[in-house]
Amino acid sequence: MIWTRFFRAFARKTRTRKWRSTSRARATAMKRARGAKGSGEFISPICTGCASGKGVSCTPDGGSSAPCAQRVGCLPEVKVYIRCWGARGSIPVSGQEYLKYGGDTACLEIRTAANDTVVIVDAGSGVRPLANQLVEEGRRDYTFLFTHAHWDHILGFPFFKPLYSPRNSIKIYGCPISQGNMQTLLSKTMSAPYFPVPFEEVRASIGYKEYCDKPLVIDGMSVETIPLSHPNMGVGFRFTERDRRFVFLTDNELGFRHPGGRSFEEYARFCEGADLLIHDAEYTLEDYAQRRGWGHSTFEQAMNLALAANVGLVGLYHHNQDRPDAEVDFMVERARNLAEQRGSATSCFGVSQTWSVTL
Numbered sequence: 001m002i003w004t005r006f007f008r009a010f011a012r013k014t015r016t017r018k019w020r021s022t023s024r025a026r027a028t029a030m031k032r033a034r035g036a037k038g039s040g041e042f043i044s045p046i047c048t049g050c051a052s053g054k055g056v057s058c059t060p061d062g063g064s065s066a067p068c069a070q071r072v073g074c075l076p077e078v079k080v081y082i083r084c085w086g087a088r089g090s091i092p093v094s095g096q097e098y099l100k101y102g103g104d105t106a107c108l109e110i111r112t113a114a115n116d117t118v119v120i121v122d123a124g125s126g127v128r129p130l131a132n133q134l135v136e137e138g139r140r141d142y143t144f145l146f147t148h149a150h151w152d153h154i155l156g157f158p159f160f161k162p163l164y165s166p167r168n169s170i171k172i173y174g175c176p177i178s179q180g181n182m183q184t185l186l187s188k189t190m191s192a193p194y195f196p197v198p199f200e201e202v203r204a205s206i207g208y209k210e211y212c213d214k215p216l217v218i219d220g221m222s223v224e225t226i227p228l229s230h231p232n233m234g235v236g237f238r239f240t241e242r243d244r245r246f247v248f249l250t251d252n253e254l255g256f257r258h259p260g261g262r263s264f265e266e267y268a269r270f271c272e273g274a275d276l277l278i279h280d281a282e283y284t285l286e287d288y289a290q291r292r293g294w295g296h297s298t299f300e301q302a303m304n305l306a307l308a309a310n311v312g313l314v315g316l317y318h319h320n321q322d323r324p325d326a327e328v329d330f331m332v333e334r335a336r337n338l339a340e341q342r343g344s345a346t347s348c349f350g351v352s353q354t355w356s357v358t359l
């Protein structure tokens with residue numbers, strides 16, 4: 001038992017070392033690959049040997065150990081990549097006290113292992129810098145998933161640059177329980193007198209698709225949902241690719257069951273064995289005494305869920321707009337102590353808007 005724990009802890013430590021990769025480095029690798037083979041042609045980012053199938057193997061730097069006509073197919077193995085672009089809840093903030101965790105609101109970037117498809121989860125203010133990077137990479141296809149339509153999760157949508165080019169294609173998946181039809185909700189963010197450019201002037205081709213009841217598969221990555229316990233409802237996501245599992249539950253109140261919400265045990269089952277869980281941890285116990293029923297969890301509740309579900313790594317997310325970096329650090333420390341007291345190897349960190357990981 002002790003040895004099992006030791007090895008689990010060691011494996012996690014080893015995994016954390018891989019966090020250092022940045023989206024820019026990855027983008028450069030992908031760009032190099034596209035340039036080598038010509039635009040528009042698919043290149044698998046997975047290093048499976050040269051496509052000629054003549055037994056030429058890849059070296060760790062993505063090169064080939066022998067001449068091969070199709071050696072551009074050889075790239076280092078790339079796994080699921082997740083990057084946060086906004087970890088703040090409710091409203092964007094700025095100032096010296098927010099430099100570490102950032103001031104942009106909810107936005108995540110997920111790149112599939114199979115084909116480097118970019119999935120964007122929520123379009124808070126963090127989607128603006130993400131859009132800039134994707135445009136720089138020369139991307140034309142974009143995929144959005146939304147947890148719900150509260151302002152902090154959609155306010156960046158009108159500032160998503162690819163909307164305004166006819167060469168771009170944008171797929172938006174919406175679950176009707178997230179406050180209704182996503183198409184209508186997003187178009188309302190671009191209506192007078194709240195925004196000067198009407199939705200009709202969007203030039204990209206936009207496709208809406210409703211899903212919810214069965215798992216969605218995006219480029220080999222399975223996406224399952226669970227209703228959130230949150231005012232006006234919403235959905236949480238479980239992303240699975242190969243043996244890797246990531247659960248994203250923001251705006252989820254574990255201590256209060258809102259209409260449509262699930263029990264703690266059901267959320268624990270949904271998160272069971274995840275490599276990574278990012279969960280709402282907006283409050284301290286002291287805050288929560290005043291804000292029960294507002295739709296958010298304490299860091300203790302988030303950590304309890306991670307422990308109950310045997311999650312490898314849990315990220316505290318949706319930082320309160322008035323929470324300075326030092327206080328988030330303190331919450332992380334206390335959550336880690338909780339895991340230690342229970343003898344658990346579950347690791348904990350505070351999600352910042354520049355954080356990234358490869359799973």
Ligand SMILES: [Zn+2]
Binds near residue numbers: 089090150152251318
């Ligand atoms: Zn929110």
Ligand SMILES: [Zn+2]
Binds near residue numbers: 251295
């Ligand atoms: Zn919300």
